[in-house]
Amino acid sequence: MERKTDKIIDYLRxxxxxxxxxxxxxLKFDKELVRKxxxxxxxxxxxxxxxxxxxxxxxxxxxxxxxxxxxxxEIFTEMLPTLLSDFEETTSIQERNMVAKMIFRVLENL
Structure with missing residues (x-):
């Protein structure tokens, strides 16, 4: 649900x-609320x-x-191919785990 603050800002735009x-x-708000x-x-x-x-x-x-x-x-989408490439190129388990964590973080934000 949109807050009153956001509704007023959107209206002003x-x-x-x-x-x-x-x-x-x-907006069907009190005029004093709008003024404040x-x-x-x-x-x-x-x-x-x-x-x-x-x-x-x-x-x-x-x-x-x-x-x-x-x-x-958009930024996360641009980062993903690079991270996937890095994951494929890693040779150690620690590096793969580190890159995998980054990939999961990016995916959570899409």
Missing amino acids: NHPVDTNIEIADA QISLFKARGWIQVTYENKVRTIIVKKEDPKSMVEYKK
């Missing part, structure tokens, strides 16, 4: 100029808020967790 009331109405969360996001550096002609624009700087997961999977 797609609606950077919405007011706190519009965000609260769209946006203040917290600013303090943590997750968002950048700018104003132009009395219109607030919120730029989300926090990394999208979905894209980070995909990025990590």
Whole structure:
């Protein structure tokens, strides 16, 4: 289940100029909760808020967790052929065990 924090961040990515009331109405959250969360996001550096002609624009700087997961999977996928090759080339039991452990770690993350 997605947390309220994540829902607000995702909403802000797609609606950077919405007011706190519009965000609260769209997500069916209390407007005070939205206000506090946006203040917290600013303090943590997750968002950048700018104003132009009395219109607030919120730029989300926090990394999208979905894209980070995909990025990590790509890296693990690229590592796997090299580790399999290393496993085949090892001659000692200790080296094979060490490489096998690395392979299992990579597979757990795919």
